[in-house]
Amino acid sequence: xxxxxxxxxxxxxxxxxxxxxxxxxxxxxxxxxxxxxxxxxxxxxxxxxxxxxxxxxxxxxxxxxxxxxxxxxxxxxxxxxxxxxxxxxxxxxxxxxxxxxxxxxxxxxxxxxxxxxxxxxxxxxxxxxxxxxxxxxxxxxxxxxxxxxxxxxxxxxxxxxxxxxxxxxxxxxxxxxxxxxxxxxxxxxxxxxxxxxxxxxxxxxxxxxxxxxxxxxxxxxxxxxxxxxxxxxxxxxxxxxxxxxxxxxxxxxxxxxxxxxxxxxxxxxxxxxxxxxxxxxxxxxxxxxxxxxxxxxxxxxxxxxxxxxxxx
Numbered sequence: 001x002x003x004x005x006x007x008x009x010x011x012x013x014x015x016x017x018x019x020x021x022x023x024x025x026x027x028x029x030x031x032x033x034x035x036x037x038x039x040x041x042x043x044x045x046x047x048x049x050x051x052x053x054x055x056x057x058x059x060x061x062x063x064x065x066x067x068x069x070x071x072x073x074x075x076x077x078x079x080x081x082x083x084x085x086x087x088x089x090x091x092x093x094x095x096x097x098x099x100x101x102x103x104x105x106x107x108x109x110x111x112x113x114x115x116x117x118x119x120x121x122x123x124x125x126x127x128x129x130x131x132x133x134x135x136x137x138x139x140x141x142x143x144x145x146x147x148x149x150x151x152x153x154x155x156x157x158x159x160x161x162x163x164x165x166x167x168x169x170x171x172x173x174x175x176x177x178x179x180x181x182x183x184x185x186x187x188x189x190x191x192x193x194x195x196x197x198x199x200x201x202x203x204x205x206x207x208x209x210x211x212x213x214x215x216x217x218x219x220x221x222x223x224x225x226x227x228x229x230x231x232x233x234x235x236x237x238x239x240x241x242x243x244x245x246x247x248x249x250x251x252x253x254x255x256x257x258x259x260x261x262x263x264x265x266x267x268x269x270x271x272x273x274x275x276x277x278x279x280x281x282x283x284x285x286x287x288x289x290x291x292x293x294x295x296x297x298x299x300x301x302x303x304x305x306x307x308x309x310x311x312x
Contacts, residue, residue: 028087
């Protein structure tokens with residue numbers, strides 16, 4: 001297979017896998033308690049990352065300082081924590097709509113850069129305004145897109161991802177992307193699992209009450225969404241132009257919307273189409289103009305992919 005063909009295979013893997021994680025979250029959250037489910041997912045992903053690091057480089061590669069551990073913990077609480085929100089909100093908000101709101105993460109990061117005194121160019125700022133107009137269309141009360149409270153909570157998840165991604169390159173996180181991802185996902189997942197255990201009734205935590213498709217959804221998120229998706233993305237970062245890799249930010253929502261319509265029978269309303277056009281156009285503008293690796297973020301909430309994008 002030619003190098004160009006390999007790039008496109010990896011790209012479509014990221015497009016489909018990360019776009020489908022919204023469906024995986026919705027299915028997993030149907031019967032598995034949201035915070036606990038997200039905690040289990042990221043704890044296991046963190047352990048897998050640790051295993052890969054030890055296998056490739058030895059256990060000494062996992063040794064980090066206290067400052068690095070604290071920074072990884074903070075980022076880990078923000079990123080997997082935001083993912084836990086989606087486990088809850090997707091039971092009330094269509095996954096297509098959720099994916100569009102999460103696609104606004106690059107816009108929120110641009111807003112944070114403006115607040116920090118950085119000055120992106122005017123075209124990127126225009127894209128920011130267009131994107132927020134799209135968010136306003138999607139979360140406007142009425143229209144049958146879900147309860148306003150859950151829509152706003154989804155926006156909170158997008159902001160949390162943006163804050164975590166914005167802070168990471170400015171903190172003393174481990175320099176090795178895989179090591180940093182392992183600590184971030186493991187710590188964030190462990191905290192979420194503990195919170196889930198403490199706030200959920202024992203009957204809801206009984207696996208015998210979880211549906212088969214919820215369990216399959218969680219397994220898919222762990223093995224395919226995180227491990228396969230991250231592997232393809234990490235390979236792309238070293239073998240394809242960054243601008244081409246960044247196209248996942250506005251392709252993933254299209255995949256999520258299609259799966260929502262096909263699998264979950266979600267309705268594709270004029271409001272969603274209009275919001276989608278505005279947000280995806282804005283993300284395309286911002287991603288094209290803001291081409292620095294440290295400012296490109298994942299749109300589906302995987303701490304591992306975000307870490308790779310920040311440090312490559």
